[in-house]
Amino acid sequence: MADRDTPLINNLEDGPWPSYVKEIKRAAKKNAAAKDLLGVQELSFKDKITHWKHGGIVGVTGYGSGVIGRYVDVPEEFPAVEMFHTMRINMPSGWFYTTDALRKICDIWEKYGSGLTNFHGSTGDIILLGTDTKSLQPCFDELTEAGFDLGGSGSALRTPSACVGPARCEWACIDTLDICNNLTQEFQDEMHRPRWPYKFKIKVSGCPNDGVAAIARADFTIIGTWRDSLRIDQDEVRRYVKNGFDIKGIVTDKCPTKALAWDEKAQKLNLRADDCVRCMHCINKMCKAIRPGLDRGATILIGGKAPIIKGAYLSWVLVPFMKMEPPYDEAKELLHKIWEWWDENGRTRERVAELIERMGLKTFLRAVDLKPLPQMVYRPRANPYVFFD
Amino acid sequence: MTEGVSEELKEKVLKYLGTVSKAKNRDVARAVEVEKALVDKAIAELAKEDKIEYIYLGTSYIQLKQ
Amino acid sequence: MGKSDIGPPSYKKMLPAVIEKNYGKWKYHEITKPGVLRHVSESGDEVWTVRAGSPRLVSIDFIRDICDIADKYCDGKLRFTSRSNVEFMTPKKENVEPIIAAVQKLGLPVGGTGKAISNIVHTQGWAHCHSAATDSSGLVKAIMDELYPYFTSMKLPAKLRVALACCINMCGAVHCSDIAIVGIHTKPPKVDNSKVSAVCEIPTTMASCPTGAIRKNPDPNVKGLVVNEEKCMYCGNCFTVCPAMPLADSTGDGVAIYVGGKVSNARHTPMFSRLAIPYLPNNPPRWPEAVNAIKNIVEVYAKHALPDERMGEWIDRVGWENFFKLTGIPFTEYHIDDFTHGIDTYRTTTQFRW
The missing domain is CATH 3.30.413.10 (Sulfite Reductase Hemoprotein, domain 1)
Structure with a gap:
């Protein structure tokens, strides 16, 4: 493992944005695999292709998830990364940490792995990048002693994630962190022992701003909302206006349903509550004066996913309003029904949205005991091809 | 959560897995003609006992521990 | 065998004291300058947040560096955002500038709030x-x-x-x-028929193709696959199922x-x-x-x-x-x-x- 020259990636040590190449070099001072990773990265920059292979059976006893087998395709050149497996570690809800917890993870990863990490991976897990097969079990055992567990991978429930929610946001209509934590604990078996046609994701956003992109990225999308009216503090509204805030240009003109109007004469912000679709724009712009209502719960949507295989989907409205109080039995029951139908009918690598498209929303709604509602569609069908039964 | 999983069911699952190269839980449940939720539990126990393992070929399967 | 299925540690153990006290009671917030948030609670308490960019692929020493800052100014607590930024929170306004200075000393930018481009x-x-x-x-x-x-x-x-x-x-x-x-x-995948039968399942691989472009090799002497290149839109779904069909191309x-x-x-x-x-x-x-x-x-x-x-x-x-x-x-x-x-x-x- 001689020192190699890496001119291409060295170029990325320059520039104002913090450099991951510097980070790999920091790890490389202490770890042979991190050092070989520099060489592999340089080789990829030269060849313009990846040099990683997947496959093989790697994992820890009792689990089918949480470890991704990874091998370099030029092991003779880079023996220290012949095996370079990933471990996905389930983060605490909202990505809050004590420094003690973080330091423990660092110490364990220094002992068993490359010393390289992602904080965090796309799904939200702590990603520990690069170790060999024999280190997986002892590393896992020490992580569980420190209170951490593996996240999901393969055809399993993937690690649920949530926005910061009531911990530090005035817009949270549901307790995103508790919901995320509660569902994660409830469904450990579904996460750790993959059994379904393909992956299944749950994400929890506290309000329709959807800070964790739940509508695009989760098969089961939970978004906080409210059923009553916006709360408007007229004194605060007047304070905004008095300070030169262009309430018409910034707020009322942009209301998508024109539910808000500023009465200049009466110095009052009028709301037609029935027309409010809870888009969040006015709240975002005047958070001191306008707040979500108090009859709070969640809209549940189904099917969000990236393109593989039949195309990308945004989640569809499934339950317009569900109260979200612990222990969240209604949501859990619905999840079980969805999984049962999907697991029974899904083809290999078919996500739940693709199965709904193939078999029809009507069939799906019957399977999960939900009644059709106009909130589920933008508009009813235009064609006459109805199957009466 | 493991109530109701008998040694007999676990034996049946292992016996079926002995006849195939790999399977999904759903296939096992159909083969042993037992409700899938119960089969899922039996498979979880067998995994923890290190008698089966998981493979990933575009989707996840279980097989007898090699 | 050690513990199993313990799940993640509870977020409740990870929250800063001011967050725990004002959980669910936040009233409004403002961005006082790029990368600095001030949240005010119904109780009158406030929490200041300094948001820093990160390269996401980081060494454990990077994590230890940011822990040092949190130990010094944030009672040993910090969080990450869904876009891999690091957030340092403190009820003390006087800590904000020292946190910014410490973050910048590590070479990290402060920002990513409001009408900005946040981390990729x-x-x-x-x-x-x-x-x-x-x-x-x-x-x-x-x-x-x-x-x-x-x-x-x-x-x-x-x-x-x-x-x-x-x-x-x-x-x-x-x-x-x-x-x-x-x-x-x-470019379509390059089928390596010498490996296909060893490492791939032929029916699963054929079924993986969303356009039906993969068929059994018509040559009875070859146990393998062919790709109808005109139907291929390079999605790589077959490669995920069958490693003998790589499509990476310089x-x-x-x-x-x-x-x-x-x-x-x-x-x-x-x-x-x-x-x-x-x-x-x-x-x-x-x-x-x-x-x-x-x-x-x-x-x-x-x-x-x-x-x-x-x-x-x-x-x-x-x-x-x-x-x-x-x-x-x-x-x-x-x-x-x-x-x-x-x-x-x-x-x-x-x-x-x-």
Whole structure:
């Protein structure tokens, strides 16, 4: 493992944005695999292709998830990364940490792995990048002693994630962190022992701003909302206006349903509550004066996913309003029904949205005991091809 | 959560897995003609006992521990 | 065997005291300057947050560095955002400037709030992934070096979310971003029939193809597969199922750029990102073609969009015809959707702009 020259990636040590190449070099001072990773990265920059292979059976006893087998395709050149497996570690809800917890993870990863990490991976897990097969079990055992567990991978429930929610946001209509934590604990078996046609994701956003992109990225999308009216503090509204805030240009003109109007004469912000679709724009712009209502719960949507295989989907409205109080039995029951139908009918690598498209929303709604509602569609069908039964 | 999983069911699952190269839980449940939720539990126990393992070929399967 | 299925540690053990005390009681917030948030509670308490950018692929020593800052100023607590930024929280206003100084001393930028470009959500790329059609960390670094002033300021019409996926599997689910950068293959998989029967299941591999382009090899002497190249759209689904069909290619692989997506329900409903540029070459270490194209799109948007208009809302108002005109990006046959839901995008009105 001689020192190699890496001119291409060295170029990325320059520039104002913090450099991951510097980070790999920091790890490389202490770890042979991190050092070989520099060489592999340089080789990829030269060849313009990846040099990683997947496959093989790697994992820890009792689990089918949480470890991704990874091998370099030029092991003779880079023996220290012949095996370079990933471990996905389930983060605490909202990505809050004590420094003690973080330091423990660092110490364990220094002992068993490359010393390289992602904080965090796309799904939200702590990603520990690069170790060999024999280190997986002892590393896992020490992580569980420190209170951490593996996240999901393969055809399993993937690690649920949530926005910061009531911990530090005035817009949270549901307790995103508790919901995320509660569902994660409830469904450990579904996460750790993959059994379904393909992956299944749950994400929890506290309000329709959807800070964790739940509508695009989760098969089961939970978004906080409210059923009553916006709360408007007229004194605060007047304070905004008095300070030169262009309430018409910034707020009322942009209301998508024109539910808000500023009465200049009466110095009052009028709301037609029935027309409010809870888009969040006015709240975002005047958070001191306008707040979500108090009859709070969640809209549940189904099917969000990236393109593989039949195309990308945004989640569809499934339950317009569900109260979200612990222990969240209604949501859990619905999840079980969805999984049962999907697991029974899904083809290999078919996500739940693709199965709904193939078999029809009507069939799906019957399977999960939900009644059709106009909130589920933008508009009813235009064609006459109805199957009466 | 493991109530109701008998040694007999676990034996049946292992016996079926002995006849195939790999399977999904759903296939096992159909083969042993037992409700899938119960089969899922039996498979979880067998995994923890290190008698089966998981493979990933575009989707996840279980097989007898090699 | 040790413990199993213990799940993650409870977030309740991880919260700063001021957060725990005011959980669910926050009243309003303001961004006092780029990267600094002030949240005020019904109780009158406040918490200050300093947001710092991170390269995401970091060493354990980086984590220890930020822990040192949190130990010194934040009672040993910190959090990360969904876009891999680090957040330092403190009830003490007087801690804000020292935290900023400590963060900057580590070489990290403070910003990513409000009408800014926050950190790029991205995938593993050539650093770790078998199916990557481009690099992730390297390309992100090259882009963020150029877009850096947009991270540390709040001068854009609205927030601008950039995301990068190194292949169309999109494990980073980038498809609803203001700007989405996607690694793409442009050549069909090269079938290695000497390995297919050993490492792949032939029926599963055939079934994996969304366009039915994979068949059994017609030669009875060959136990393997053939690809109908005319039907292949390089999705790589077969490669995930069968490692003997690699499609990585030094000259064919590159990036596509999609624009105008959003997930927030504010004003306009959530939207998919749509194809702006079908292909730009992989040109490491700095990807000048991709970086310049992205910078151009950002600058045209910044110049023409109205306040609070996200990329997609701006394009919706001025029309895609004007998007292509203003950015100077050519519209080609590749832009016309011919996949499963494509016809919904064909224009069925005489209303358009010249």
